[in-house]
Amino acid sequence: MMMDIPVKPADVTFTDAQWKAIWATGKDVLVSAAAGSGKTKVLITRMIEKVLSEHNPIDVDELLVVTFTNAAAAEMRHRMAEALEEAIAVNPDSIHLRRQLSLLNKAQISTLHSFCLNVVRQYAYLIDIDPGFRIADSTEAALLRDDTIGEVLEDAYNADNPEAMYRLADSFTSDRNDQSIETLIDRLYDYSRVHPSPERWLRMIPMQYELDEEVTIDELDFIGPLKT
Structure with missing residues (x-):
């Protein structure tokens, strides 16, 4: 069931379309926009809100986030860590939040190539390939x-x-x-x-x-x- 989208605060800089993309639930969401328009920021905020949700929080290692660049992946992981630390400062007794911070290193936040590399290496025995392979530079x-x-x-x-x-x-x-x-x-x-x-x-x-x-x-x- 799709949850009602919260009212956008006046001091938020997201556009109405970005705000909907952040909070939309219960269905697939496709965001198409030009380079530099804030897609990464929208995705990061969407991830953070799902982990910090009061109604149906998820564990950060349940997320699969793939990007095209290492820089974008590193930014997402860094922003998630910052958001968790800020939430813990507000609610230091939350076991869920502290657990998320410890799980962050295990979260699947990487480039598409890195994710595929890990999957193939993990299941190399099923496809008869040497797990010690590497990607050519x-x-x-x-x-x-x-x-x-x-x-x-x-x-x-x-x-x-x-x-x-x-x-x-x-x-x-x-x-x-x-x-x-x-x-x-x-x-x-x-x-x-x-x-x-x-x-x-x-x-x-x-x-x-x-x-x-x-x-x-x-x-x-x-x-x-x-x-x-």
Whole structure:
């Protein structure tokens, strides 16, 4: 059952929409806003209010909070600690509040990557992978990607029917090396990652070039956005 949202005090700087996002209960809440508009602050306040609630308080280690940056995760944990310490100062006899402060280090407040890393490592025995694995840093990842692109191009040149690869090389490379194609593949891969179905999106790209002879340039799907 959804609880009535408290009346917003006059000295509160949250907007009405932010205030509703903080206090809404009994249903899923989606908050969509531009960068720097206060989403993190709203989420932190929502977390704090749930832990400090007088009607139905929760334990801080029941929360799962994932962010995209370590800085945001650290800020959330720090703000939660400050709020708990302030609440304990007001109500020093509260066992619940003191327990929350001790549980804070166990709370799942981290980046999305860190949370997934912990889950995979904890259940590594179920998926047959070495629990001692680690996430490659950006330099290692770049080197692995370069090696993979090199292997893919080598396989393409050595294929039974390499004519298509030769046409691609003639169109996008110089006479010296294949660096232009490697850069193109690298960028195309990054673009594909923002789509929910990257492989399907990549397979759809060539289909845009399969046109009837009667089609004019003004009828192409991408011409409208280009003109605007």
